[in-house]
Amino acid sequence: MIPVISVSRLGKRYGRTTAVRDVSLEVFEGEIFGLIGPNGAGKTTTMECVEGNRVPDAGTISVLGLDPQRDANTLRQRIGVQHQEAQLQKRIKVWEAVDLWASLYPRVVDTDALLDRLGLAAKRDSWFMTLSGGQKQRLFIALALIHEPEVVFLDELTTGLDPQARRAIWALVTGIRDRGTTVFLTTHLMEEAERLCDRVAIIEHGCIIELGTPAELVQKHCPERTAVFTSDDADVIERMQGLGAVECNGVTYTLHGTGDDFVTGVINVIAREGIRVRGFRTEIPTLEDVFLKLTGHGIRD
Amino acid sequence: MPLLRGFWKLTWLETKIFMREPMGFVGALLVPLLVFVVLGRAFGVGKPMATPGVDIPFNVAILAAILIAISAVQSLVAIISIYREGGILKRLRSTPLSPVTIMGAQVTVKLVFTVASLALLMLAGRRLFPGVMRVNVFSFTAAVVLGTFSILSLGFVLASLVPTARFAQPISAAVLYPMLALSGLFYPLDRFPRALREFAYLFPTTHAVALLQGVWDGSGWSAHWVNVTALLVLFAAYTALSTRVFRWE
Numbered sequence: 001m002i003p004v005i006s007v008s009r010l011g012k013r014y015g016r017t018t019a020v021r022d023v024s025l026e027v028f029e030g031e032i033f034g035l036i037g038p039n040g041a042g043k044t045t046t047m048e049c050v051e052g053n054r055v056p057d058a059g060t061i062s063v064l065g066l067d068p069q070r071d072a073n074t075l076r077q078r079i080g081v082q083h084q085e086a087q088l089q090k091r092i093k094v095w096e097a098v099d100l101w102a103s104l105y106p107r108v109v110d111t112d113a114l115l116d117r118l119g120l121a122a123k124r125d126s127w128f129m130t131l132s133g134g135q136k137q138r139l140f141i142a143l144a145l146i147h148e149p150e151v152v153f154l155d156e157l158t159t160g161l162d163p164q165a166r167r168a169i170w171a172l173v174t175g176i177r178d179r180g181t182t183v184f185l186t187t188h189l190m191e192e193a194e195r196l197c198d199r200v201a202i203i204e205h206g207c208i209i210e211l212g213t214p215a216e217l218v219q220k221h222c223p224e225r226t227a228v229f230t231s232d233d234a235d236v237i238e239r240m241q242g243l244g245a246v247e248c249n250g251v252t253y254t255l256h257g258t259g260d261d262f263v264t265g266v267i268n269v270i271a272r273e274g275i276r277v278r279g280f281r282t283e284i285p286t287l288e289d290v291f292l293k294l295t296g297h298g299i300r301d
Numbered sequence: 302m303p304l305l306r307g308f309w310k311l312t313w314l315e316t317k318i319f320m321r322e323p324m325g326f327v328g329a330l331l332v333p334l335l336v337f338v339v340l341g342r343a344f345g346v347g348k349p350m351a352t353p354g355v356d357i358p359f360n361v362a363i364l365a366a367i368l369i370a371i372s373a374v375q376s377l378v379a380i381i382s383i384y385r386e387g388g389i390l391k392r393l394r395s396t397p398l399s400p401v402t403i404m405g406a407q408v409t410v411k412l413v414f415t416v417a418s419l420a421l422l423m424l425a426g427r428r429l430f431p432g433v434m435r436v437n438v439f440s441f442t443a444a445v446v447l448g449t450f451s452i453l454s455l456g457f458v459l460a461s462l463v464p465t466a467r468f469a470q471p472i473s474a475a476v477l478y479p480m481l482a483l484s485g486l487f488y489p490l491d492r493f494p495r496a497l498r499e500f501a502y503l504f505p506t507t508h509a510v511a512l513l514q515g516v517w518d519g520s521g522w523s524a525h526w527v528n529v530t531a532l533l534v535l536f537a538a539y540t541a542l543s544t545r546v547f548r549w550e
Binding site: 051053073076077081083084085086087088089090091092096099100101103104105127 | 306307310311314315317318321322384387388389391392394395396397398
Protein backbone atom coordinates (compact mmCIF):
# COMPACT_ATOMS: atom_id res chain seq x y z
CA MET A 1 0.00 0.00 0.00
CA ILE A 2 1.34 3.44 -0.90
CA PRO A 3 1.22 5.81 2.07
CA VAL A 4 -0.71 9.08 1.78
CA ILE A 5 1.68 10.74 4.21
CA SER A 6 5.24 9.67 4.68
CA VAL A 7 7.57 11.35 7.15
CA SER A 8 11.17 10.32 7.51
CA ARG A 9 13.57 11.45 10.23
CA LEU A 10 11.85 14.80 10.74
CA GLY A 11 13.60 17.31 13.01
CA LYS A 12 12.63 20.84 14.04
CA ARG A 13 14.21 23.25 16.48
CA TYR A 14 13.11 26.64 17.82
CA GLY A 15 16.24 28.42 18.92
CA ARG A 16 17.79 26.15 21.50
CA THR A 17 14.71 24.03 22.14
CA THR A 18 14.30 20.91 20.06
CA ALA A 19 10.60 20.46 19.38
CA VAL A 20 10.91 17.43 17.12
CA ARG A 21 14.00 15.23 17.37
CA ASP A 22 13.39 12.24 15.14
CA VAL A 23 9.95 11.45 13.78
CA SER A 24 9.24 8.89 11.08
CA LEU A 25 5.76 7.66 10.27
CA GLU A 26 3.44 6.66 7.48
CA VAL A 27 -0.29 7.28 7.16
CA PHE A 28 -2.36 5.17 4.78
CA GLU A 29 -5.39 6.02 2.71
CA GLY A 30 -8.72 5.94 4.50
CA GLU A 31 -7.44 5.54 8.03
CA ILE A 32 -7.63 7.72 11.12
CA PHE A 33 -4.08 8.09 12.30
CA GLY A 34 -3.45 9.64 15.72
CA LEU A 35 -0.31 11.27 16.99
CA ILE A 36 -0.60 11.04 20.76
CA GLY A 37 1.50 12.37 23.57
CA PRO A 38 1.61 14.96 26.32
CA ASN A 39 1.63 18.72 25.69
CA GLY A 40 5.00 19.85 24.40
CA ALA A 41 5.93 16.43 22.99
CA GLY A 42 6.11 17.76 19.43
CA LYS A 43 2.68 16.76 18.10
CA THR A 44 1.64 20.14 16.72
CA THR A 45 5.07 20.94 15.28
CA THR A 46 5.12 17.60 13.47
CA MET A 47 1.63 18.16 12.10
CA GLU A 48 2.40 21.71 10.97
CA CYS A 49 5.52 20.54 9.15
CA VAL A 50 3.43 17.92 7.36
CA GLU A 51 0.77 20.53 6.44
CA GLY A 52 3.51 22.75 5.02
CA ASN A 53 2.89 25.52 7.54
CA ARG A 54 6.31 25.12 9.12
CA VAL A 55 9.71 24.54 7.57
CA PRO A 56 11.50 21.48 9.00
CA ASP A 57 15.20 21.56 9.87
CA ALA A 58 15.81 17.94 8.97
CA GLY A 59 14.15 14.97 7.31
CA THR A 60 11.81 14.49 4.38
CA ILE A 61 8.03 14.71 4.13
CA SER A 62 5.74 13.62 1.35
CA VAL A 63 1.98 14.22 1.36
CA LEU A 64 -0.08 12.82 -1.54
CA GLY A 65 3.22 12.53 -3.38
CA LEU A 66 3.88 16.27 -2.94
CA ASP A 67 6.56 18.16 -1.05
CA PRO A 68 4.72 20.37 1.50
CA GLN A 69 7.23 23.20 1.06
CA ARG A 70 7.86 23.12 -2.68
CA ASP A 71 4.29 22.27 -3.70
CA ALA A 72 2.57 24.27 -0.94
CA ASN A 73 -0.07 25.81 -3.22
CA THR A 74 -1.07 22.56 -4.89
CA LEU A 75 -1.14 20.78 -1.56
CA ARG A 76 -3.40 23.42 0.02
CA GLN A 77 -6.08 22.54 -2.53
CA ARG A 78 -5.98 18.87 -1.56
CA ILE A 79 -5.72 18.97 2.24
CA GLY A 80 -7.94 20.43 4.94
CA VAL A 81 -6.60 21.74 8.23
CA GLN A 82 -7.90 22.67 11.65
CA HIS A 83 -5.44 24.35 14.01
CA GLN A 84 -5.19 23.94 17.74
CA GLU A 85 -7.11 26.61 19.69
CA ALA A 86 -7.89 28.54 16.52
CA GLN A 87 -10.26 31.49 16.40
CA LEU A 88 -11.98 33.44 13.68
CA GLN A 89 -12.92 37.09 13.57
CA LYS A 90 -15.23 37.64 16.58
CA ARG A 91 -18.02 39.17 14.55
CA ILE A 92 -17.83 37.06 11.40
CA LYS A 93 -21.06 35.18 10.73
CA VAL A 94 -20.99 31.45 10.18
CA TRP A 95 -22.28 31.73 6.61
CA GLU A 96 -19.74 34.46 5.81
CA ALA A 97 -16.82 32.29 6.87
CA VAL A 98 -18.17 29.36 4.89
CA ASP A 99 -18.82 31.59 1.88
CA LEU A 100 -15.28 33.04 1.97
CA TRP A 101 -13.66 29.63 2.26
CA ALA A 102 -15.88 28.25 -0.50
CA SER A 103 -14.78 31.05 -2.84
CA LEU A 104 -11.13 30.04 -2.48
CA TYR A 105 -11.33 26.59 -3.99
CA PRO A 106 -12.24 25.58 -7.53
CA ARG A 107 -14.49 22.71 -6.42
CA VAL A 108 -16.52 22.74 -3.22
CA VAL A 109 -19.20 20.64 -1.57
CA ASP A 110 -22.81 21.75 -1.08
CA THR A 111 -22.16 24.08 1.85
CA ASP A 112 -25.77 24.07 3.10
CA ALA A 113 -25.73 20.29 3.29
CA LEU A 114 -22.35 20.42 5.03
CA LEU A 115 -23.60 22.85 7.69
CA ASP A 116 -26.65 20.69 8.12
CA ARG A 117 -24.56 17.57 8.57
CA LEU A 118 -22.43 19.31 11.20
CA GLY A 119 -25.48 20.61 13.05
CA LEU A 120 -24.76 24.26 12.26
CA ALA A 121 -27.68 25.06 9.96
CA ALA A 122 -29.50 26.99 12.70
CA LYS A 123 -26.35 29.01 13.43
CA ARG A 124 -25.80 30.32 9.89
CA ASP A 125 -26.38 33.95 10.86
CA SER A 126 -24.65 33.87 14.24
CA TRP A 127 -21.43 35.68 15.00
CA PHE A 128 -18.43 33.44 15.68
CA MET A 129 -18.06 34.86 19.21
CA THR A 130 -21.55 33.68 20.16
CA LEU A 131 -20.90 30.03 19.28
CA SER A 132 -20.21 27.41 21.95
CA GLY A 133 -16.87 25.60 22.04
CA GLY A 134 -18.35 22.58 20.29
CA GLN A 135 -20.01 24.72 17.61
CA LYS A 136 -16.76 26.57 16.94
CA GLN A 137 -14.92 23.29 16.47
CA ARG A 138 -17.67 22.01 14.17
CA LEU A 139 -17.36 25.18 12.12
CA PHE A 140 -13.61 24.60 11.82
CA ILE A 141 -14.33 21.05 10.71
CA ALA A 142 -16.72 22.45 8.09
CA LEU A 143 -14.04 24.86 6.84
CA ALA A 144 -11.53 22.02 6.68
CA LEU A 145 -13.92 19.85 4.65
CA ILE A 146 -15.37 22.46 2.31
CA HIS A 147 -13.20 21.56 -0.69
CA GLU A 148 -13.49 17.78 -0.28
CA PRO A 149 -9.86 17.33 0.72
CA GLU A 150 -8.16 13.95 0.45
CA VAL A 151 -6.48 14.33 3.83
CA VAL A 152 -7.76 16.23 6.87
CA PHE A 153 -5.50 17.40 9.69
CA LEU A 154 -7.16 17.88 13.08
CA ASP A 155 -5.00 19.29 15.88
CA GLU A 156 -6.33 18.81 19.44
CA LEU A 157 -9.85 18.93 18.13
CA THR A 158 -11.75 18.32 21.36
CA THR A 159 -9.52 20.04 23.92
CA GLY A 160 -11.65 22.12 26.26
CA LEU A 161 -14.96 20.60 25.19
CA ASP A 162 -17.43 18.96 27.55
CA PRO A 163 -17.89 15.18 27.23
CA GLN A 164 -21.13 15.45 25.29
CA ALA A 165 -19.71 17.83 22.69
CA ARG A 166 -16.64 15.63 22.49
CA ARG A 167 -18.71 12.55 21.68
CA ALA A 168 -20.56 14.46 18.95
CA ILE A 169 -17.22 15.45 17.40
CA TRP A 170 -15.98 11.87 17.55
CA ALA A 171 -19.00 10.72 15.58
CA LEU A 172 -18.28 13.39 12.96
CA VAL A 173 -14.64 12.38 12.60
CA THR A 174 -15.57 8.73 12.18
CA GLY A 175 -18.05 9.89 9.54
CA ILE A 176 -15.27 11.72 7.67
CA ARG A 177 -13.18 8.55 7.57
CA ASP A 178 -16.17 6.47 6.46
CA ARG A 179 -16.60 8.78 3.47
CA GLY A 180 -13.10 7.83 2.39
CA THR A 181 -11.07 10.80 3.65
CA THR A 182 -7.81 10.11 5.43
CA VAL A 183 -7.63 11.73 8.86
CA PHE A 184 -4.42 12.69 10.66
CA LEU A 185 -5.11 13.94 14.19
CA THR A 186 -3.27 14.78 17.38
CA THR A 187 -4.65 14.38 20.86
CA HIS A 188 -3.48 14.11 24.42
CA LEU A 189 -6.67 12.27 25.37
CA MET A 190 -6.02 8.55 25.38
CA GLU A 191 -9.70 7.72 25.43
CA GLU A 192 -10.14 9.78 22.27
CA ALA A 193 -7.26 8.02 20.56
CA GLU A 194 -8.57 4.62 21.55
CA ARG A 195 -12.11 5.36 20.35
CA LEU A 196 -11.21 7.07 17.11
CA CYS A 197 -7.88 5.98 15.75
CA ASP A 198 -7.19 3.03 13.51
CA ARG A 199 -3.50 3.45 14.28
CA VAL A 200 -1.60 5.63 16.72
CA ALA A 201 1.96 6.81 17.18
CA ILE A 202 3.08 7.73 20.67
CA ILE A 203 5.41 10.71 20.69
CA GLU A 204 7.49 11.88 23.61
CA HIS A 205 10.29 14.49 23.73
CA GLY A 206 10.13 14.80 19.93
CA CYS A 207 10.59 11.09 19.20
CA ILE A 208 8.12 8.38 18.20
CA ILE A 209 8.43 5.73 20.87
CA GLU A 210 5.75 3.30 19.68
CA LEU A 211 3.41 2.86 16.73
CA GLY A 212 0.54 0.49 15.93
CA THR A 213 -3.18 -0.12 16.37
CA PRO A 214 -4.45 0.63 19.90
CA ALA A 215 -5.27 -3.07 20.38
CA GLU A 216 -1.79 -4.15 19.25
CA LEU A 217 -0.12 -1.73 21.63
CA VAL A 218 -2.24 -2.86 24.56
CA GLN A 219 -1.60 -6.52 23.69
CA LYS A 220 2.12 -5.92 23.37
CA HIS A 221 2.79 -3.78 26.42
CA CYS A 222 -0.05 -4.43 28.82
CA PRO A 223 -1.39 -7.92 28.20
CA GLU A 224 -2.55 -8.38 31.81
CA ARG A 225 -6.27 -8.90 32.31
CA THR A 226 -8.02 -8.89 35.65
CA ALA A 227 -11.34 -10.47 36.62
CA VAL A 228 -13.01 -9.49 39.88
CA PHE A 229 -16.18 -11.10 41.25
CA THR A 230 -18.15 -11.23 44.48
CA SER A 231 -19.63 -14.43 45.83
CA ASP A 232 -21.02 -15.62 49.19
CA ASP A 233 -20.38 -19.29 48.34
CA ALA A 234 -17.95 -21.37 50.38
CA ASP A 235 -14.68 -22.83 49.08
CA VAL A 236 -14.49 -20.49 46.12
CA ILE A 237 -10.69 -20.50 46.05
CA GLU A 238 -10.58 -24.30 45.86
CA ARG A 239 -13.25 -24.46 43.19
CA MET A 240 -11.40 -21.89 41.01
CA GLN A 241 -8.29 -24.06 40.65
CA GLY A 242 -6.33 -24.05 37.40
CA LEU A 243 -6.58 -20.32 36.67
CA GLY A 244 -3.59 -19.18 38.66
CA ALA A 245 -3.52 -17.50 42.02
CA VAL A 246 -6.85 -16.26 43.38
CA GLU A 247 -6.72 -13.26 45.68
CA CYS A 248 -9.46 -13.11 48.27
CA ASN A 249 -10.61 -10.08 50.16
CA GLY A 250 -13.72 -10.94 52.20
CA VAL A 251 -16.24 -12.03 49.59
CA THR A 252 -14.37 -10.41 46.69
CA TYR A 253 -12.10 -12.58 44.54
CA THR A 254 -9.49 -11.30 42.07
CA LEU A 255 -7.76 -13.27 39.31
CA HIS A 256 -4.96 -12.11 37.00
CA GLY A 257 -4.07 -13.51 33.60
CA THR A 258 -3.10 -12.61 30.07
CA GLY A 259 -4.54 -13.02 26.61
CA ASP A 260 -7.98 -12.74 25.07
CA ASP A 261 -9.03 -16.17 26.40
CA PHE A 262 -8.46 -15.35 30.03
CA VAL A 263 -11.84 -13.77 30.78
CA THR A 264 -13.69 -16.55 28.92
CA GLY A 265 -11.73 -19.07 30.98
CA VAL A 266 -12.82 -17.46 34.24
CA ILE A 267 -16.47 -17.36 33.18
CA ASN A 268 -16.34 -21.00 32.08
CA VAL A 269 -14.97 -22.16 35.43
CA ILE A 270 -17.55 -20.14 37.36
CA ALA A 271 -20.32 -21.69 35.23
CA ARG A 272 -18.91 -25.23 35.52
CA GLU A 273 -18.61 -24.97 39.29
CA GLY A 274 -22.02 -23.37 39.60
CA ILE A 275 -20.66 -20.56 41.74
CA ARG A 276 -23.32 -18.01 42.53
CA VAL A 277 -21.86 -14.62 41.65
CA ARG A 278 -23.30 -11.33 42.93
CA GLY A 279 -21.07 -9.06 40.91
CA PHE A 280 -18.55 -9.52 38.11
CA ARG A 281 -16.24 -7.07 36.38
CA THR A 282 -13.09 -7.13 34.32
CA GLU A 283 -10.19 -4.72 34.20
CA ILE A 284 -8.68 -4.51 30.76
CA PRO A 285 -5.71 -2.19 30.18
CA THR A 286 -6.16 0.79 27.90
CA LEU A 287 -3.89 2.97 25.84
CA GLU A 288 -3.52 5.11 28.93
CA ASP A 289 -1.83 2.19 30.71
CA VAL A 290 0.41 1.61 27.70
CA PHE A 291 1.41 5.24 27.78
CA LEU A 292 2.13 5.09 31.50
CA LYS A 293 4.23 1.99 31.08
CA LEU A 294 6.24 3.33 28.14
CA THR A 295 6.92 6.77 29.52
CA GLY A 296 6.89 6.16 33.24
CA HIS A 297 4.43 9.00 33.75
CA GLY A 298 0.79 9.78 33.10
CA ILE A 299 -0.23 11.86 30.10
CA ARG A 300 -1.40 14.76 32.25
CA ASP A 301 1.75 14.99 34.39
CA MET B 302 -6.21 36.07 -11.04
CA PRO B 303 -4.92 33.54 -8.52
CA LEU B 304 -2.77 36.06 -6.63
CA LEU B 305 -5.83 38.09 -5.72
CA ARG B 306 -8.19 35.16 -5.24
CA GLY B 307 -10.67 36.10 -2.52
CA PHE B 308 -9.41 39.69 -2.28
CA TRP B 309 -12.70 41.51 -2.81
CA LYS B 310 -14.67 39.01 -0.79
CA LEU B 311 -12.24 39.31 2.13
CA THR B 312 -12.15 43.12 1.86
CA TRP B 313 -15.94 43.36 1.90
CA LEU B 314 -16.12 40.89 4.78
CA GLU B 315 -13.54 42.79 6.83
CA THR B 316 -15.44 46.03 6.12
CA LYS B 317 -18.65 44.51 7.47
CA ILE B 318 -16.85 43.08 10.50
CA PHE B 319 -15.28 46.47 11.22
CA MET B 320 -18.69 48.15 11.03
CA ARG B 321 -20.01 45.64 13.59
CA GLU B 322 -17.22 46.61 15.97
CA PRO B 323 -18.85 48.99 18.45
CA MET B 324 -15.83 51.27 18.76
CA GLY B 325 -14.34 50.73 15.32
CA PHE B 326 -16.92 52.75 13.49
CA VAL B 327 -17.00 55.58 16.05
CA GLY B 328 -13.20 55.77 16.26
CA ALA B 329 -12.73 55.78 12.52
CA LEU B 330 -15.43 58.22 11.50
CA LEU B 331 -16.68 60.26 14.40
CA VAL B 332 -13.67 61.09 16.60
CA PRO B 333 -11.68 62.99 13.94
CA LEU B 334 -14.87 64.75 12.87
CA LEU B 335 -15.60 65.76 16.45
CA VAL B 336 -12.06 67.08 16.93
CA PHE B 337 -12.41 69.06 13.74
CA VAL B 338 -15.76 70.59 14.62
CA VAL B 339 -14.97 71.39 18.26
CA LEU B 340 -11.49 72.83 17.62
CA GLY B 341 -12.64 74.52 14.44
CA ARG B 342 -15.37 76.31 16.37
CA ALA B 343 -12.91 77.32 19.08
CA PHE B 344 -9.97 78.47 16.97
CA GLY B 345 -11.12 78.71 13.38
CA VAL B 346 -10.07 76.19 10.80
CA GLY B 347 -7.22 77.47 8.70
CA LYS B 348 -5.14 80.53 7.95
CA PRO B 349 -7.33 81.99 5.19
CA MET B 350 -10.13 82.57 7.70
CA ALA B 351 -7.93 84.05 10.44
CA THR B 352 -9.86 86.73 12.22
CA PRO B 353 -7.66 89.68 13.20
CA GLY B 354 -6.53 89.45 16.77
CA VAL B 355 -7.14 85.72 17.12
CA ASP B 356 -3.95 83.72 16.91
CA ILE B 357 -4.65 80.38 15.28
CA PRO B 358 -2.37 77.84 16.87
CA PHE B 359 -2.42 75.32 14.04
CA ASN B 360 -4.43 74.18 11.07
CA VAL B 361 -7.36 72.24 12.52
CA ALA B 362 -8.30 70.62 9.20
CA ILE B 363 -4.81 69.21 8.82
CA LEU B 364 -4.84 67.99 12.41
CA ALA B 365 -8.14 66.20 11.78
CA ALA B 366 -6.80 64.68 8.56
CA ILE B 367 -3.67 63.40 10.31
CA LEU B 368 -5.82 62.05 13.16
CA ILE B 369 -7.82 60.10 10.59
CA ALA B 370 -4.62 58.56 9.24
CA ILE B 371 -3.32 57.81 12.73
CA SER B 372 -6.55 56.21 13.89
CA ALA B 373 -6.47 54.02 10.77
CA VAL B 374 -2.96 52.90 11.70
CA GLN B 375 -3.86 52.24 15.33
CA SER B 376 -6.84 50.22 14.26
CA LEU B 377 -4.69 48.23 11.81
CA VAL B 378 -2.11 47.46 14.49
CA ALA B 379 -4.85 46.38 16.90
CA ILE B 380 -6.58 44.17 14.33
CA ILE B 381 -3.34 42.48 13.26
CA SER B 382 -2.29 41.78 16.83
CA ILE B 383 -5.73 40.43 17.77
CA TYR B 384 -5.81 38.27 14.64
CA ARG B 385 -2.33 36.99 15.34
CA GLU B 386 -3.06 36.20 18.96
CA GLY B 387 -6.26 34.36 18.08
CA GLY B 388 -4.58 32.32 15.37
CA ILE B 389 -6.80 33.98 12.76
CA LEU B 390 -3.82 35.04 10.64
CA LYS B 391 -2.47 31.51 10.83
CA ARG B 392 -5.83 30.05 9.83
CA LEU B 393 -6.21 32.44 6.89
CA ARG B 394 -2.69 31.67 5.81
CA SER B 395 -3.32 27.95 5.53
CA THR B 396 -5.98 28.62 2.88
CA PRO B 397 -5.17 29.44 -0.75
CA LEU B 398 -5.32 33.15 0.21
CA SER B 399 -1.95 34.73 -0.49
CA PRO B 400 -0.27 36.78 2.27
CA VAL B 401 -0.53 39.83 0.01
CA THR B 402 -4.30 39.35 -0.25
CA ILE B 403 -4.73 38.93 3.51
CA MET B 404 -2.83 42.13 4.30
CA GLY B 405 -4.02 43.99 1.20
CA ALA B 406 -7.62 43.52 2.29
CA GLN B 407 -6.87 45.03 5.70
CA VAL B 408 -5.10 48.02 4.14
CA THR B 409 -7.93 48.55 1.66
CA VAL B 410 -10.52 48.59 4.45
CA LYS B 411 -8.47 51.20 6.32
CA LEU B 412 -8.10 53.35 3.19
CA VAL B 413 -11.82 53.16 2.47
CA PHE B 414 -12.60 54.39 5.97
CA THR B 415 -9.92 57.07 5.70
CA VAL B 416 -11.47 58.44 2.54
CA ALA B 417 -15.01 58.18 3.94
CA SER B 418 -13.97 59.95 7.11
CA LEU B 419 -12.23 62.66 5.12
CA ALA B 420 -15.29 63.12 2.95
CA LEU B 421 -17.41 63.62 6.08
CA LEU B 422 -14.89 66.14 7.30
CA MET B 423 -15.02 68.09 4.06
CA LEU B 424 -18.81 68.10 4.05
CA ALA B 425 -18.95 69.26 7.65
CA GLY B 426 -16.33 71.91 6.91
CA ARG B 427 -18.28 73.31 3.96
CA ARG B 428 -21.43 73.55 6.06
CA LEU B 429 -20.06 74.75 9.38
CA PHE B 430 -17.20 76.97 8.24
CA PRO B 431 -18.34 78.51 4.96
CA GLY B 432 -15.65 79.99 2.78
CA VAL B 433 -12.84 78.21 4.56
CA MET B 434 -12.62 74.86 2.81
CA ARG B 435 -11.40 76.26 -0.47
CA VAL B 436 -8.74 73.61 -0.70
CA ASN B 437 -8.76 71.31 -3.73
CA VAL B 438 -10.63 68.31 -2.37
CA PHE B 439 -9.00 65.77 -4.68
CA SER B 440 -5.53 67.07 -4.11
CA PHE B 441 -6.08 67.14 -0.35
CA THR B 442 -7.56 63.61 -0.35
CA ALA B 443 -4.69 62.30 -2.48
CA ALA B 444 -2.20 63.80 -0.03
CA VAL B 445 -4.02 62.23 2.94
CA VAL B 446 -4.11 58.84 1.18
CA LEU B 447 -0.41 59.02 0.36
CA GLY B 448 0.37 59.99 3.95
CA THR B 449 -1.87 57.20 5.26
CA PHE B 450 -0.10 54.64 3.06
CA SER B 451 3.22 55.70 4.43
CA ILE B 452 2.07 55.71 8.06
CA LEU B 453 0.30 52.36 7.54
CA SER B 454 3.55 50.81 6.37
CA LEU B 455 5.07 51.95 9.67
CA GLY B 456 2.00 50.38 11.29
CA PHE B 457 3.05 46.99 9.90
CA VAL B 458 6.44 47.36 11.56
CA LEU B 459 4.67 48.26 14.83
CA ALA B 460 2.33 45.28 14.40
CA SER B 461 5.39 43.03 14.23
CA LEU B 462 6.84 44.51 17.41
CA VAL B 463 3.68 44.38 19.50
CA PRO B 464 3.99 41.28 21.69
CA THR B 465 0.28 40.73 22.43
CA ALA B 466 -3.02 42.40 21.57
CA ARG B 467 -3.02 44.05 25.00
CA PHE B 468 0.00 46.15 24.03
CA ALA B 469 -1.27 47.17 20.61
CA GLN B 470 -3.01 50.35 21.74
CA PRO B 471 -0.35 51.71 24.17
CA ILE B 472 2.61 50.88 21.91
CA SER B 473 1.09 52.38 18.79
CA ALA B 474 0.03 55.47 20.76
CA ALA B 475 3.52 55.78 22.26
CA VAL B 476 5.00 55.88 18.77
CA LEU B 477 2.35 57.75 16.81
CA TYR B 478 1.57 60.64 19.16
CA PRO B 479 5.19 61.80 19.64
CA MET B 480 5.49 61.57 15.85
CA LEU B 481 2.52 63.88 15.58
CA ALA B 482 4.02 66.26 18.17
CA LEU B 483 7.25 66.43 16.16
CA SER B 484 5.50 66.74 12.81
CA GLY B 485 5.74 70.52 12.62
CA LEU B 486 1.99 70.95 12.79
CA PHE B 487 1.96 72.56 16.24
CA TYR B 488 5.37 74.16 16.23
CA PRO B 489 7.32 75.13 13.10
CA LEU B 490 10.08 72.70 12.21
CA ASP B 491 12.62 75.41 11.41
CA ARG B 492 12.53 76.52 15.02
CA PHE B 493 13.49 73.01 16.22
CA PRO B 494 17.10 72.30 17.21
CA ARG B 495 18.87 70.83 14.21
CA ALA B 496 19.25 67.28 15.59
CA LEU B 497 15.57 67.10 16.53
CA ARG B 498 14.54 68.44 13.15
CA GLU B 499 16.55 65.81 11.34
CA PHE B 500 15.10 63.16 13.63
CA ALA B 501 11.59 64.40 12.76
CA TYR B 502 12.30 63.92 9.06
CA LEU B 503 12.53 60.16 9.64
CA PHE B 504 8.79 59.98 10.30
CA PRO B 505 6.08 59.98 7.64
CA THR B 506 3.83 62.30 9.68
CA THR B 507 6.29 65.17 9.29
CA HIS B 508 6.24 64.90 5.50
CA ALA B 509 2.51 64.31 5.41
CA VAL B 510 1.92 67.50 7.40
CA ALA B 511 4.25 69.51 5.16
CA LEU B 512 2.53 68.21 2.04
CA LEU B 513 -0.95 68.90 3.46
CA GLN B 514 0.09 72.43 4.48
CA GLY B 515 1.32 72.95 0.94
CA VAL B 516 -1.89 71.66 -0.61
CA TRP B 517 -3.90 73.81 1.82
CA ASP B 518 -1.92 76.95 1.05
CA GLY B 519 -2.16 76.28 -2.66
CA SER B 520 1.56 75.84 -3.26
CA GLY B 521 0.79 72.35 -4.56
CA TRP B 522 2.56 69.06 -5.02
CA SER B 523 5.45 70.25 -7.15
CA ALA B 524 6.61 72.63 -4.44
CA HIS B 525 6.67 69.69 -2.02
CA TRP B 526 8.26 67.02 -4.20
CA VAL B 527 10.82 66.42 -1.46
CA ASN B 528 8.06 65.46 0.99
CA VAL B 529 6.30 63.33 -1.62
CA THR B 530 9.54 61.51 -2.36
CA ALA B 531 10.22 61.10 1.35
CA LEU B 532 6.76 59.58 1.88
CA LEU B 533 7.37 57.13 -0.96
CA VAL B 534 10.87 56.25 0.26
CA LEU B 535 9.66 55.76 3.84
CA PHE B 536 6.78 53.64 2.55
CA ALA B 537 9.21 51.43 0.62
CA ALA B 538 11.62 51.21 3.54
CA TYR B 539 8.98 50.35 6.16
CA THR B 540 7.33 47.85 3.85
CA ALA B 541 10.67 46.15 3.17
CA LEU B 542 11.42 46.09 6.88
CA SER B 543 8.01 44.71 7.81
CA THR B 544 8.22 41.87 5.29
CA ARG B 545 11.39 40.83 7.12
CA VAL B 546 10.16 41.17 10.69
CA PHE B 547 6.45 40.40 10.31
CA ARG B 548 5.17 37.52 12.44
CA TRP B 549 2.11 35.53 11.44
CA GLU B 550 1.79 33.81 14.82
